[in-house]
Amino acid sequence: MPGLGPSTRAAIGRFRRTGQLPDAGNTNGGPMRVLPVGWSTPPRAAEPRRISALELTRATHAGREAQAAALVAASCASWSLAVEQPRQLIDIAVTEAAVSTGRLGADPSLLLMLRAVAAGTWSPPNSGIGLDPYETVAAVLHCVHTATSLPDGITRAVLLGGDTDTVAALTAGLLGAWHTAAEVRVLLPWSTRVILPPSDTVTRLAVGLTALRHS
Numbered sequence: 001m002p003g004l005g006p007s008t009r010a011a012i013g014r015f016r017r018t019g020q021l022p023d024a025g026n027t028n029g030g031p032m033r034v035l036p037v038g039w040s041t042p043p044r045a046a047e048p049r050r051i052s053a054l055e056l057t058r059a060t061h062a063g064r065e066a067q068a069a070a071l072v073a074a075s076c077a078s079w080s081l082a083v084e085q086p087r088q089l090i091d092i093a094v095t096e097a098a099v100s101t102g103r104l105g106a107d108p109s110l111l112l113m114l115r116a117v118a119a120g121t122w123s124p125p126n127s128g129i130g131l132d133p134y135e136t137v138a139a140v141l142h143c144v145h146t147a148t149s150l151p152d153g154i155t156r157a158v159l160l161g162g163d164t165d166t167v168a169a170l171t172a173g174l175l176g177a178w179h180t181a182a183e184v185r186v187l188l189p190w191s192t193r194v195i196l197p198p199s200d201t202v203t204r205l206a207v208g209l210t211a212l213r214h215s
Contacts, residue, residue, distance in 0.1 A: 003165075005029040005131065011060035026063025028136035030070035032166050033057075035173045038077025040212035049074055050100070064106035069133035071100035072110070073170065076141070080177035081213075086153075089174060090118045090145050093137070113138040117145055128162025136166060143171040150175045150187050 004012075007025030014022055034053045041049040053074035057067050075096035076089045083089065097111045113134055116122035122142055129139045139160055147153030153175045157168035176184055185191055196202060 005032075007063075007066070008060045021058065022060060022062045024063070025061035026066045026133065027061065027131040028066070028069065028133045028163065028166055030057035030061045030066040031073035031133055031137055031140075032170065034070045034074040035077040035170065036209055038074040038079075039081065039177075040209040041074075041078050042213055043078050043082050046075070049078055063133070064104045065110070066133045068097065068100040068104050068106040068110060069137045072096045072114075072137055073140070076144075076174055077177075080174045086144050086147065086175055086178065090114065090141050093141050094118060107134070110134045110137065114141060117142045120146075124160045125162075129160050129164070129167050130162055136163065136170070139167045140170040140174070143167065144174050147171070147175060150179060150184070154188075 005027055007022070007027040008029050011022035011025055014020060034056055037049060037053045037056060041052070050071055053070050054067055057070040061067060061070075072093050076093055079089060079092045080086070083092070094111065094114045097114050100106070101108045101110055113122060114137075117138055122138055124139055124142070125135070129135055139157070143153045143156045143160075147156060150172065153171045154168050157171040158164045160167060179187065
């Protein structure tokens, strides 16, 4: 699988050698993969969502900060299909950060970073967004919070520099929840040139996620 991050590759290597889960890994691969957990879980099912997101993350990331960031990302994805405006997600993120960092014993600075995003005082590093899970989640929420549209949010994510594919993908995943597939194709005309799985596979996955959310 192309594009796997260093923590995921190391975790796979360790499992092949020893059959054990990782004892390290504190990068942004956790939040990167959990949006479908949130999309498939209604906001009222917070505990099942946390369990699923945590299990999916700890398979490759043992770091408590990576796990906390993943729980925040999953919460935002869940609520992205329920709130009226994208800007409301920062409040969801702050609330989840307080819960997740406390339960996991993770560094509480994520809460401070997200509060800064909400206040409009968070600034990205000049060197671009790195692989740090907290930095990634803060960057995503910053883009979502300040975006005027889906294309604008993606552009903002790319212009931050650094690990732009992760930040832009998460930003688009959250902002895209306010649009139909047809609307996304209009807003992002270049998206028709993106190499995706076969359309029936994408449809089957979407139907499955929807069924899980309403089950």
